[in-house]
Amino acid sequence: MFYLSRLEHTFRVPPSLLSLPCEEVVKGELEKLFLDKVIAKLGLCVSVYDIRSIKGGFIFPSDGAPTYTVVFRLIMFRPFEGEIIAAKLKESNSTGLRLSLGFFDDIYIPVELFPIPSSFKPDPNKKDKGTWEWEFGGDPFIVDGIDEILFRVRSISYPSIPLEQPEQAKPFAPMRITGSIADDGLGPVSWWVDANPIEEP
Amino acid sequence: MKILAANAGTLTNFEVLDFLRSKGAAKDSTRVLANVVPSEYKVYDYLVKTAACNQTKENIKEFSERCKKFDLAKAEVLNIINMRPSSAVGVYPIVEQCADRFEDVEELVELVTTMLPPPPTQPESEGGNTQPESEGEKTQPESEGEKTQADSEGGKPKEGTDE
Structure with missing residues (x-):
């Protein structure tokens, strides 16, 4: 019924959150993005299981915020056929x-x-x-x-x-x-x- | 967004429940203190009513260990752990071609009932069925189930007066 899925996502972290620890912010942003949402072919996202890596943190020209590439695992609700x-x-x-x-x-x-x-x-x-x-x-x-x-x-x-x-x-x-x-x-x-x-x- | 691995492992209901509990989901009536989102609480609410509620890591490990002799598919073992069928008719739909593969389903049923703790719903729902009746006649209940009693009592006298 539940699976883990490993995903990679690149996103911008608004500068207002930079005073907080990086992992916390990233997790919060991921939860905002994915929780209670359906990803096609993967199922309904229940929770962010863990964060495997956080890379990047580049600030692109004319942008006032860092952009991270994060690898993480989500708990997905996706029953298998016959369950x-x-x-x-x-x-x-x-x-x-x-x-x-x-x-x-x-x-x-x-x-x-x-x-x-x-x-x-x-x-x-x-x-x-x-x-x-x-x-x-x-x-x-x-x-x-x-x-x-x-x-x-x-x-x-x-x-x-x-x-x-x-x-x-x-x-x-x-x-x-x-x-x-x-x-x-x-x-x-x-x-x-x-x-x-x-x-x- | 890039999907690196659509299936990086399956989880039993217990593992999801355990994860949510470790995040702080509990029978906290206010549901504000823990860092758990409402949608996660919905999943938690569903899972605490299933057999996963009373299971432990050791239970499941030992059960899947002992299941090996039955030659079940991984998905079937997972489904049995999640559903915890307590009778042959419960096992029948989960195991494919059950009648052909098993001489004696009762052996598997017995393993399930001895190894995995029973779900909380059965005694609760039985209690829930008997309670309102007896409480309707008696006077005052204890503090725990006051809400449900209030509902059922609120409903019952009305019916009585209408009749």
Whole structure:
């Protein structure tokens, strides 16, 4: 789920910060730049793990501040394909489920990755919201959002930044995880609490 | 920005949690004292509710050592440590082609349950389910869970009066 990534970045340190220790300033600037941001193909940056080297400190002509080249490692959130993760339900509508990890909300379970047969029960009070039900052995299993939902990571996509967005569009998500709950042991935790293995002939 | 190594090592949930703790993230209610950014606190909040909360370095080292005999892929071991499945049905989705590769999954489940400490959520959520009911009938709680109790108590009497 979490990886370390080594990066190099060259940036300017404003002169107002030069009275502080160099490492502290560099770390602060890196945190400002990368924390809680998605880097395409690398994932969501959680934290600056360490700083490997700080080089440079040149002051370019007609610039009043030093420029450093820093090599550092970041903790990235980037699940691998096939990983099982527990998440909370955020939204449930006719197109599927949207799950949240608290720090990451763009996890989608599309209808085609539900256990079969699943059906959608629209909520009459709320527009296009509702609950999903999986029918197994004659009993309905409801995705109610009370307990955590286990899902398998199907794919991670990094959509490119749109040039123009329609007005009522959802906020742009730079990283989207598509998950599946169509397997034994996946879905809300409560589905499987009393599950007994069935001996196959 | 230049990416030197996209993957310079994988981390378990525990290692990330340990790192955040070393930065000073804790159950500090004000969340101002430590040098931890709000987004890091969100990750911390997620991780303390997972099995990583009670794990230690020794636990994980010994577990991965003992896991070798099961011939699991690295990613599978990592996923097992993060999820800590406590039953066969929990192991099943994590391990690829589990039924073919394992004669007896219970052995692995037993190793997981004995080597890795249980997550804090289970007793808490069970307690959370039972508490409000009993407290609704009883009178006053202790100081710890006052907030949640206030919520649940605030909700319950209303329902009662409506009915």
